Amino acid sequence: MKIVAVEAIPxxxxxxxxxxxxxxxxxxxxxxxxxxxxxxxxxxIAEAPPRPYTYGETQESIVAVIGRIFAGEAVGLSLLEREVLHARLDRTVGNPTAKAAIDMACWDALGKTLDLPVTQLLGGFTDRMRVSHMVGFAPDEVMVAEAERVRDTYGITTFKVKVGRRPVSLDVGACRALRTALGSEVELYVDGNRGWTPTEAARALTLMEDLDLTLSEELCPADDVLGRRWLTSRTSVPTVADESxxxxxxxxxxxxxxxATMISIKTxxxxFTTxxxxxxxxxxxxxxxxxxxxxxxxxxxxxxxxxxAAHRHSSRRAGELSNFLDMTDDLLTEPLEIHGGELAVRPGPGLGIAIDPDKLARYRTD
Ligand SMILES: [Mg+2]
Structure with missing residues (x-):
């Protein structure tokens, strides 16, 4: 169970x-x-997605920090020494997705070593989650068509609508078009990715009061400390903290x-550990x-x-699990599939997934 190498492949x-x-x-x-x-x-195995606009990491920085620092700190440790591994990784500030991918790859390796699914090692609560689909910026009719296609194709009935544009009427109009087209049966919530000031956000939420939004995520920057507190205290829509x-x-x-009143967890x-x-x-x-x-x-x-799916607390709401549908291809030998609005956990040891060597050879850039 001793780690002998850590690879980072762009x-x-x-x-x-x-x-x-x-x-x-x-x-x-x-x-x-x-x-x-x-x-x-x-x-x-695991993957690290660089999000420079959120965490400052790039594909190059992830490869570099793993190759130059983290791999050397992990090699020689047992898969069971997670606390030691994290103590070493945390000597370096930042780099959250690089650290997270190493953590999850260690869990996958542990599951494969023990011949047990990671989801059962973590908690084993259920074997699937309902799926929520993200609808990004586009003209109203394109956003509606996308949501209808995803609902009709995959049975998904929960949608997270990206907002945070100026003027706020752009997003109010989009949310209203989605509610009108999709009816009262679907769940709609919004994510502003810090695009609005607290007063813009308050005005938008007031204009959307009749749209039955279930959550509002990260409408304003985390540094708007008093503004965020003011906004959360005056709205009846629960506030989700994501990148903050x-x-x-x-x-x-x-x-x-x-x-904030709720927290978004992103593995x-x-x-898995943090x-x-x-x-x-x-x-x-x-x-x-x-x-x-x-x-x-x-x-x-x-x-x-x-x-x-491993925990009762994290499986109650629909999880945001469908962004991969927007990719033209992927690396797995057996693609993930969403049916009836649900995604099942892969059976089998570890994460239950395997990388297709031909696809990796086609898409790797090193
Ligand atoms: Mg978000």
Missing amino acids: FAIPYRTPLKFASGEAHTADHVLVRVHTDDGIVG AATPGQVTRELLDGA ARTG SQRILHQCEGLGAEIVMGNQIDGQVGTACSVAFG
């Missing part, structure tokens, strides 16, 4: 159409495949500040959870659903 797979949101846009999944090798010949709550300390700050940035700490922290504080998506590919989505 790859690039185009999206069918660019994903657009208030903090940026994505044209290509330029991710990093992380492989942890043990002396038993086991290989654990990427560490256990930030989760404490957002919840105790009254700046792409906190792996995500579990945040989940238990939220349970103890009585805060609900959303399983978020860092525009993950299929490897990352397999990680999210394995974690989300």
Whole structure:
């Protein structure tokens, strides 16, 4: 169970159409495949998605920090020495997705070593999650057509609508068009990716009061400390902290500040080990959870659903597990499939997934 090597392999797979949101846009999944090798010949896998507009990491920086620093800190440790591994990785600040991918690849390797699914090692609560689909910026009719297509094709009935544009009427109009077209049966919630000021956000929420929005995520920047508290205290729509709550300390700050009422957990940035700490922290504080998506590919989505389904607290709401549908291809030997609005956890040891060597050879960029 001793780690003998950690690889960081950059790859690039185009999206069918660019994903657009208030903090940026994505044209290509330029991710990093992380492989942890043990002396038993086991290989654990995970992926790191660079999000420079959120965490400052790039594909190049992830490959560099793993190659130059993290691999050397992991090699020689047992897969069971997670606390030692994290203590070493945390000597370096930042780099959340690089650290998370190493953590999850170690869990995958542990599951394969023990011949047990990671989801059962984490908690084993259920074997699937309902899926929420993200609708990015586009003309109203395109957003509506996209939501209708996803509903009709995959049975998905929960939609997260990207907002945060100026003037706020752009997004109010889009949300109203979606509610009108999709009817009262679907769940709609919004994510502003810090695009609005607190007063813009308050006005938008007032204009959308009749649209039955269930959640509002990250409408304003985390540094708008008093503004976020003011907004959260005056709206009846629960506030989700996403990129402002990427560490256990930030989760404490957002919840105790009254700046958020719920927390988005993304395994792409906190792996399994730290995500579990945040989940238990939220349970103890009585805060609900959303399983978020860092525009993950299929490897990352397999990680999210394995974690989300493993716990009662993270499986109650629909998880954001469908961004991979926007990619033109992926690396897995068997693609993930959403049926009836649900994504099942892959059976089998570890994460239950395998990389297709031909696809990796086609898409790797090193
Ligand atoms: Mg978000």
